[in-house]
Amino acid sequence: MVVEGAVAERLLDDFRLLLGAGVELVGVDRERLADPVGEGGLGAHGTVDDPGRQKGLRPTGGVGAVGTRPVRPETDPYRGAFAERSRTPRMEFAAFAERAERLAAEPADIETTRLVADLLAAAGGRGKSDDLATVTRFLLGRVFPAHDTRTLDVGPALCREAIARAAGPNVGAADVEERLAEAGEIGAVAAGFDFGGQRGLAAFGEGRDRLTVAAVDAALRELAADAGDGSESRKRDALFGLFNRCEPAEAKLLARLVLGEMRLGVGEGTVRDAIAEAFLAEASADDGKEGNDGDDPTLRARDEAAAAVERALQVTNDYGRVAVLARDEGLAGLRAEGLAVGRPVQAMLAQAGTATDAVEAFGEVAVETKFDGARVQVHYVPESAAEGGEGLGPRVYSRNMDDVTDALPEVVEYVEARVSVPVILDGEVVAVDDDGDPLPFQEVLRRFRRKHDVDRMREEVGLRLHAFDCLHADGEDLLDEPLRARHDLLVDVLPDAAASVEFADDPEAIEVAEAAALDAGHEGVMLKNPDAAYTPGDRGRDWLKRKPDVETLDAVVVGAEWGEGRRAELFGTFLLGVGAGDDEFATIGKVATGLTDEALADLTERLKPHVVSEDGTEIEIRPEAVLEVGYEEIQTSPTYSSGYALRFPRFVGVRDDKSVGDADSLERVARLAGDGAE
DNA sequence: GCTGACTGCCC
């Protein structure tokens, strides 16, 4: 292998990055760079975290004639990783990757849960090193817990660039994209390159120095903290440095972790059960032995443990923390976690359902308007009501527990003016016009997470809070109270402003209410079980949402994209157009859901012969097929050439009876959009 | 200072 000129320059550059930005290379010569795999290859040991030797960035001599010395340690992006050292051995990232691989291969839920429990125990069993919180989060594709506002700000593009760079001088971002189109999944692409283990600089010298879970975590946290000029390239560099130290299996997991898509078949429910199994099984067994000689005490205890874990998760939103809590303090510790004003709780969610479903299930049904806005949770401790301590000005959280207070001054003022006891309220923020009538969802988006010009936008788009539930009032937690009671308290707490509820016990009455809600410009109705408790994070059958039946459009397929994961071999997305005269089609959106695997395979086969051109994952297709596409609403679009887009598009069927000339026209779409806005 | 690409997060 001969490397020269610009490529050698880049290798040198990369090597510096590999060691960390605060390191300057001394004594590197081009002769050696030209032969990185030969005897004179560069040794990288002693340059990155090395818990055993604690050498950090000091020069080591090493195999090659390379010395390093710290230049600006305070700006070293890996500093946190080094600082994370502990005397106890840490779980190696490779070990995590290997177990993850086994998890992904395991189809049976029960066995998966057991494997996750084993992994958690290995990461932080009593007396061992403490990677438990980190591993728990990693399993779910997270670096930070849900309530944490920090983000990596690394997406697919940056990740691909970092991979390309780690893959060597002959690999560009375009190559990575090409492989992605083939492999259908970024982890497989990363694993396919073999960077760190064999080719990478770190492979030489006496034994590779291996990544630990803690080091990856620390590096990603540092990366997340970076912002401002040059941050994008520093993030790319930091990622490059990590990838360069990865074996294929590690690279796969790292790429997925960074993008938050682990694809392990392990979700929150599995982790929840695994936490209980790993750390509370003992406690449960004890319970069984000592007190209960009833039927199946083990089972009962296990349910109890799972319930305790679940409740702790609902109120803390931190899987890592809950895992540690379960291990260190057991059931009692978990149960000590309760609601706290100022700490967001997961929102209760709803499933689709009809009026008949609701009546059959609940008898009497609580019917509320379903507002088309953004879900919010409001926490407030009035100054006057604060016992001894200070009050807490109203804080507003999004459904994912981001703090959105600053963007929503109306909500703050509204609550401040009316509420006189500590509360946690649940509700929806909608955009309204000067008459107080609801505006389209897009208007809410213009306000919701705004940081700049909030006051100016406030004049343009008004907001209104519709509070519909109350989780805490005046010192009382209400999660376990029935909806009826919670709503009564809501009315007490927000006298003139709580969203109204109407009780109905027959489908006809519900339909009348639904028609009225739609007439007033709302999305539909919520049908709730009046006797149900508030179950945070649960998408159960106690809350049903009822929206109008979908409308459909017959649109022409004018393009497609290769799918990912399960759909790697197939088109995953179809670009749609509507007739715009003269055999021209104006695009109006894409469909990707609603297709069964079979329909997708058929369509892929059928359309392949009509592919006009391919660019990465993007495919242009000659207009040939007509699809019936369901949608919720037609909205104006800055993205598509028709000027419109479908909201919530889904595949309904293929219109084999229609030729492209018979598909719906832009004219018709414009008319429908106009009707919808009326 | 402007624009476009990207990211995260609403639905």
Added chain:
DNA sequence: ATTCTGC
């Protein structure tokens, strides 16, 4: 958000 799929 919606939808399909495997358990």
Added chain:
DNA sequence: GCAGAATGGGCAGTCAGC
């Protein structure tokens, strides 16, 4: 029935590059 996976449109914010 549930959890997980694979996907939709659009907005604000941020950063890079001109």
